[in-house]
Amino acid sequence: MRSSIMFSKRHGFATVPPIQFRHDAPGGLRHAVIQAAYEHLSYSQIRTSICRTLYLVPNQGNWSEIPNIRDEVEDIIQGVEWYQVYDVIEGLVVFIEGTIGYAATEGFADRVNMIFSDTGAGWQFVAGDGIIIRGDGDFEEAVASSRDSLLQTGYDVAAKEIKEALGDLSRRPDPDLTGAVHHALGALEATARYITGSNDGLAKLASQIGLPKPLDQALEKMWGFASNSGRHVSPTNQPTPQQAQLIVHLSSAYCRYLADTSK
Template structure:
């Protein structure tokens, strides 16, 4: 464990990187993999497979030739391919070196993502997914836990789909994230009331405290406008989708806990 971790001096920088792969990340993807798979030849085979490039037959020695070839390839590929390479390396590590080494790689990458202010993270069994600020992380994690504990599998699936949509690379599916996040709220509301009507029709029957009832109604209207009837002029921004996913998670958690079983 490093000095900063032992003494809890680490800070969580603001997220500033989403549609990019800085040089430091490109290096970390390879170096962290080498710490788990001490063979640049193996790493090169994974990198070449993902980038669809043939390995240089003139490079035989691990260091510096194959190492430098791998670093060159990762440094010059499209930003989103860097994340594809990281996912492929994680799968290779788990298949050849075992679960513990895969966890080591994922954790090392997550530490780098946080420290470098990069808005992505490895999630168990999901690859690299969207990482929001601390409140976003807490809200989504709490919603997943509560919905699972109360048996709301459909709502939990909708939240997973929303996060999956906002995590798409290189272009997030913003409208999908908006639609799925509000569908999660609708699922919970229907379950609470035993109704098959839309959220817009039943939100007044949920006995939500004011002004939360009006807020949920307006969120539903926003989702209907921007998630279902999208146009070039009405396409929401990624930060709008992040906010809606976060609020939807909080509302789902609130409704599920209020009705017991969590």
């Protein structure tokens, strides 16, 4: 049986490319996604899923799988807006699960994530969340470990706020940057309230939650910056994508530290 892992990966020659794009879906990625779906579905089924997602009418004059329906599917996926490609992928996940079952869905999702990684896409598919933003290794580790620690300690509200922050960063076609900052701060504030039992805001609780100096002061400064960007919104005071992602990253790291030390 042929291995699904390519030679370069099997022998350790392949390296993971850096993230190169988010607001895009290059032609190679689009084609690769269709071929990944074709490992589980016929082109007719792929067309049904895509048309269902994008509210399109299939070309009834195309009846042969290859080349007619195959070419129709390829023309559609190559012609839609970049963000619709990711909608199509999420639709295919649902279609495969409903048609074949969970095992096939998992295989397709794994293949899609490999495509994202190999092409440098700043996205990833996560079961239960859909396609969400993918950051560098440090960002991913901070967010994932933070959510795990918060859930393990019963800080469910804080964990939900981290998830909401990721969701805002992942909105397509335009991320909700102020929303991401707002929810990241909400995760920190909820964690601080769990620890202290107080309903005060984070600005007052920063020095009471057990952070060693000068981390408590750094948290206060981050709160001041993020509060201006995420809570006092104005046309001239919008966070940049990099700033919003940094706040989510730092908030996740703080939440994990506080959750772990409160156990």
